Amino acid sequence: xxxxxxxxxxxxxxxQRSLSPGGGLNLRRVIPFGALFLILCLVGAYFVFPAGAxxxxxxxxxxxxxxxxxxxxxxxxxxWVVAQLHLMFAAFVLAVPxxxxxxxxxxxxxxxxxxxxxxxxxxKLLSVSFSFTAALGAMLxxxxxxxxxxxxxxxxxxxxxxxxxxxxxxFLEAIFLYSYYYGWGKxxxxxxxxxxxxxxxxxxxxxxxxxxxLTFMNTPNGITETGELVSLWGAVxxxxxxxxxxxxxxxxxxxxxxxxxAYGAYKYLGAKTAEDKAHYDWMGYVGNFVAISAFLPLPFxxxxxxxxxxxxxxxLGITLMGGTFSWLFIVQAILIGNLFLAANYYLWVSMExxxxxxxxxxxIKYLLGAITIxxxxxxxxxxxxxxxxxxxxxxxxxxxxxxVLGVMSAKNTAVNVLILTTYISFLLYRRGNKExxxxxxxxxxxIQLGIFVLVTLFVIFLGIYGYFVEASVRIGLSVPQVLSVxxxxxxxxxxxxxxxxxxxxxxxxxxGEIGNRAQYALFFIAITFAWTMGLMGYVRAxxxxxxxxxxxxxxxxxxxxxxxxxxxxxxxxxTVFIFFVxxxxxxxLTGLTNKEPWKPKEERNKSVEAxx
Amino acid sequence: MNLLVILAIIAAxxxxxxxxxxxxxxxxxxxxxxxVGLSYGINPPLPSSILSMFMAIITLALVTYLTAGNDRxxxxxxxxVTFVVDKRYTGALIGVLIALxxxxxxxxxxxxxxxxxxxxxxxxxxxxxxxTITVNGSPFNIVEGHNPYRELESSDPDAFAxxxxxxxxxxxxxxxxxxxxxxxxxxxxxxxxxxxxANFQDATTIAxxxxxxxxxxxxxxxxxxxxxxxxxxxxxxxxxxxLTEEEMWDVIMFLYDYTGQRPRVSEEVH
Numbered sequence: 001x002x003x004x005x006x007x008x009x010x011x012x013x014x015x016q017r018s019l020s021p022g023g024g025l026n027l028r029r030v031i032p033f034g035a036l037f038l039i040l041c042l043v044g045a046y047f048v049f050p051a052g053a054x055x056x057x058x059x060x061x062x063x064x065x066x067x068x069x070x071x072x073x074x075x076x077x078x079x080w081v082v083a084q085l086h087l088m089f090a091a092f093v094l095a096v097p098x099x100x101x102x103x104x105x106x107x108x109x110x111x112x113x114x115x116x117x118x119x120x121x122x123x124k125l126l127s128v129s130f131s132f133t134a135a136l137g138a139m140l141x142x143x144x145x146x147x148x149x150x151x152x153x154x155x156x157x158x159x160x161x162x163x164x165x166x167x168x169x170x171f172l173e174a175i176f177l178y179s180y181y182y183g184w185g186k187x188x189x190x191x192x193x194x195x196x197x198x199x200x201x202x203x204x205x206x207x208x209x210x211x212x213x214l215t216f217m218n219t220p221n222g223i224t225e226t227g228e229l230v231s232l233w234g235a236v237x238x239x240x241x242x243x244x245x246x247x248x249x250x251x252x253x254x255x256x257x258x259x260x261x262a263y264g265a266y267k268y269l270g271a272k273t274a275e276d277k278a279h280y281d282w283m284g285y286v287g288n289f290v291a292i293s294a295f296l297p298l299p300f301x302x303x304x305x306x307x308x309x310x311x312x313x314x315x316l317g318i319t320l321m322g323g324t325f326s327w328l329f330i331v332q333a334i335l336i337g338n339l340f341l342a343a344n345y346y347l348w349v350s351m352e353x354x355x356x357x358x359x360x361x362x363x364i365k366y367l368l369g370a371i372t373i374x375x376x377x378x379x380x381x382x383x384x385x386x387x388x389x390x391x392x393x394x395x396x397x398x399x400x401x402x403x404v405l406g407v408m409s410a411k412n413t414a415v416n417v418l419i420l421t422t423y424i425s426f427l428l429y430r431r432g433n434k435e436x437x438x439x440x441x442x443x444x445x446x447i448q449l450g451i452f453v454l455v456t457l458f459v460i461f462l463g464i465y466g467y468f469v470e471a472s473v474r475i476g477l478s479v480p481q482v483l484s485v486x487x488x489x490x491x492x493x494x495x496x497x498x499x500x501x502x503x504x505x506x507x508x509x510x511x512g513e514i515g516n517r518a519q520y521a522l523f524f525i526a527i528t529f530a531w532t533m534g535l536m537g538y539v540r541a542x543x544x545x546x547x548x549x550x551x552x553x554x555x556x557x558x559x560x561x562x563x564x565x566x567x568x569x570x571x572x573x574x575t576v577f578i579f580f581v582x583x584x585x586x587x588x589l590t591g592l593t594n595k596e597p598w599k600p601k602e603e604r605n606k607s608v609e610a611x612x
Numbered sequence: 613m614n615l616l617v618i619l620a621i622i623a624a625x626x627x628x629x630x631x632x633x634x635x636x637x638x639x640x641x642x643x644x645x646x647x648v649g650l651s652y653g654i655n656p657p658l659p660s661s662i663l664s665m666f667m668a669i670i671t672l673a674l675v676t677y678l679t680a681g682n683d684r685x686x687x688x689x690x691x692x693v694t695f696v697v698d699k700r701y702t703g704a705l706i707g708v709l710i711a712l713x714x715x716x717x718x719x720x721x722x723x724x725x726x727x728x729x730x731x732x733x734x735x736x737x738x739x740x741x742x743x744t745i746t747v748n749g750s751p752f753n754i755v756e757g758h759n760p761y762r763e764l765e766s767s768d769p770d771a772f773a774x775x776x777x778x779x780x781x782x783x784x785x786x787x788x789x790x791x792x793x794x795x796x797x798x799x800x801x802x803x804x805x806x807x808x809x810a811n812f813q814d815a816t817t818i819a820x821x822x823x824x825x826x827x828x829x830x831x832x833x834x835x836x837x838x839x840x841x842x843x844x845x846x847x848x849x850x851x852x853x854x855l856t857e858e859e860m861w862d863v864i865m866f867l868y869d870y871t872g873q874r875p876r877v878s879e880e881v882h
Contacts, residue, residue: 313743313755314741314754314755314822314825315740315741315742315743315754315755318738318739318740318741319740319840322737322738322820323738323739323740323840324740324840326738334665337669338672341672341673341676344676345676345679345680348680348681349679349680349681352681352682361681364677364680364681365677368673368676368677368680371673372669372670372673375669375673376666376669379665379669380662381662382737382816383737384658384659384661384662385659385661385662385732386659386661386732387659387660387729387730387732388729388730388806389729390657390659390660390732391659391806391807391808392806392808393656393657394656394659395656395797395798395808395811398811398814398816399656399658399659399662400656401654402658402662403814403816404815404816406816407815407816407820467815468815469874515682515685517679545840551743562840
């Protein structure tokens with residue numbers, strides 16, 4: 001495992017497959033061939049290696065290999081898919097209790113039972129999802145132990161002391177989760193909220209421990225040059241542990257909110273009564289609100305993580321942002337641009353069911369214009385994909401005009417404008433059926449407008465200024481950009497709350513009367529979140545390239561090469577597809593709780609006749 | 613920018629305004645206008661890959677706009693239904709039904725009659741450096757190493773100026789032929805190279821990189837590029853075979869000085 005292997009036939013086969021047109025697996029061809037090949041190998045092995053004929057050393061090596069092969073798709077791909085699925089379910093299971101608890105607390109404080117019912121509806125999804133998470137986690141562990149025994153031996157050597165607390169916390173998680181779910185309405189509200197708080201604390205602690213293992217593989221710490229453990233805390237508290245923890249907490253909430261919103265959309269589309277439609281419309285809205293609220297600060301957490309990776313190792317940073325993986329960030333920009341577009345679209349379609357919101361329709365085209373321009377800026381690569389003729393016409397791979405859009409200054413500015421625009425869409429939605437009655441209403445709105453315009457101009461100014469200063473200053477400019485956007489969102493919201501306190505209602509929100517296309521937008525948002533998560537999960541793990549533990553344990557398996565973008569995209573897409581098949585199963589199983597009890601056919605017919 | 617094209621598009625949009633076009637006509641007008649503008653209004657032209665991406669985003673945005681409001685969506689649907697079922701438009705409908713497959717056929721014809729070209733692919737511009745290199749027998753740590761002469765800039769400006777002068781000599785004796793008089797990547801050999809040399813005047817090249825990175829690229833050249841993200845197709849010689857370490861640092865400092873850029877400084881690990 002420590003030394004670089006030569007290209008084995010299996011590795012060449014995998015490389016060839018990865019580089020085939022489309023970069024993908026031709027499963028139709030590979031599965032029957034793979035199955036036949038496997039059977040022939042087993043039969044051949046039986047005759048070629050009869051028992052007792054293997055030399056002692058070879059037998060020992062065979063008993064303790066560094067790697068074992070998984071049939072057809074290979075060890076890396078199966079671990080990749082299962083790890084990603086486990087992560088997606090884990091993210092969902094950790095996120096739902098966070099916002100369910102907040103909704104429950106809102107219900108408790110406002111004494112509005114609707115919130116309590118909504119929180120319970122979200123929590124219903126947890127029971128099955130928790131089992132799926134555990135099953136996938138166990139599968140991942142077994143696969144790693146079987147397929148990567150030497151690596152796991154090393155990881156156990158470093159982190160053995162973290163395993164017991166992890167298992168103990170998992171037990172506690174099960175106890176708190178099921179008591180929170182089954183105990184709904186059976187404890188005093190304060191005790192139940194306490195259970196929710198404990199569930200969140202334990203869940204977050206579990207994630208922190210698991211994050212230590214995987215971040216150690218990226219930016220190892222607390223070990224000697226030969227990989228011997230010096231400090232367990234050093235290994236846990238490695239360079240990107242906390243950035244990943246922060247990024248994951250925020251991303252989990254965004255992802256969990258989007259899945260819960262998709263559940264609301266699924267139930268809305270199947271709802272038969274106006275009451276159900278209203279309830280699930282509201283559920284979809286709240287889920288989406290949670291998702292987008294968490295989504296807005298997510299790019300900032302991403303910058304922090306990226307900056308720490310770059311600071312840890314220039315090589316790793318360049319691999320990530322300027323080298324092999326940089327094209328995946330363009331794919332990410334397209335996915336996130338779509339997320340912003342869909343989030344705004346949902347809000348605009350939602351405004352159609354608010355009496356009085358029609359006065360804001362005229363602003364949609366301007367908001368859409370800002371989103372489209374920002375989307376284009378964010379998705380424009382620095383080096384363009386061009387034919388030889390096109391490149392010669394441009395004088396290189398950088399376009400003289402578009403080239404300026406391909407760097408950090410432009411991207412930071414674009415994403416900040418996207419965040420501000422989405423925030424304004426939400427603000428208009430919020431004001432849809434309200435009219436401020438406070439005497440200082442006009443002045444308040446002017447102040448809000450002033451803050452918005454000033455901050456937007458400031459963000460754009462810093463973006464342009466970034467082209468005229470050295471790199472370290474330019475990177476530093478992202479901080480005032482982020483802070484000014486946060487300042488704008490907080491101060492405008494603060495003024496807005498005061499402005500619309502005891503506001504005059506110009507109409508009702510007609511819950512349940514939203515267009516179906518808004519529900520499809522919620523599905524789109526959930527799928528795009530999952531896709532982005534899968535893509536960036538691959539980038540985070542894949543940037544180690546031919547290292548299991550970066551710079552310490554080299555990957556010498558047949559998979560020690562970076563897959564093509566096409567192959568990676570296919571694996572990520574298949575993983576997302578499998579996840580949604582599982583999630584559909586979760587939705588279906590959760591829906592069974594509201595199903596009528598089973599009756600024999602005769603009784604059912606009688607009931608129908610009686611009803612008829 | 614091709615001003616005539618831009619002005620023609622603006623005139624067409626103003627025409628739409630006078631015609632009081634409905635939302636669907638506006639969306640079509642904006643789509644066509646932007647397509648024409650992006651295709652023919654910008655010099656040098658955008659590569660087809662980027663044009664396709666921009667038009668996909670614009671199409672998505674226009675569909676979003678048309679379907680975001682109930683009234684607009686109904687207006688769009690009514691327009692399409694009227695066009696399909698109203699007898700007044702039968703001729704036009706037949707024209708569209710004939711024109712669509714013809715357009716597709718024409719596109720196929722254009723694609724099939726094009727001269728063969730090598731497949732296009734995304735190129736990675738920043739190769740990943742190794743952590744350490746050995747230059748003329750001396751080890752150098754790219755991650756932690758720094759330019760030993762940079763400090764002279766503040767401590768001894770006269771000595772620093774001598775290094776810059778030496779760097780100027782090295783550049784015009786060795787680098788100018790590819791990288792050009794003004795370091796714009798347009799030297800006399802540049803036109804024989806694919807990809808052409810980097811443009812150092814561009815704020816997105818050397819200003820993004822630490823000096824130690826440039827030292828690696830100068831010392832090891834094309835032969836020292838990593839095995840990832842190949843093919844690099846770099847014609848850069850390994851200058852460690854022709855220059856001393858001091859000369860290589862001097863020319864790097866001269867690149868920054870001449871272009872007015874500053875090298876990226878190392879960041880702290882938190």
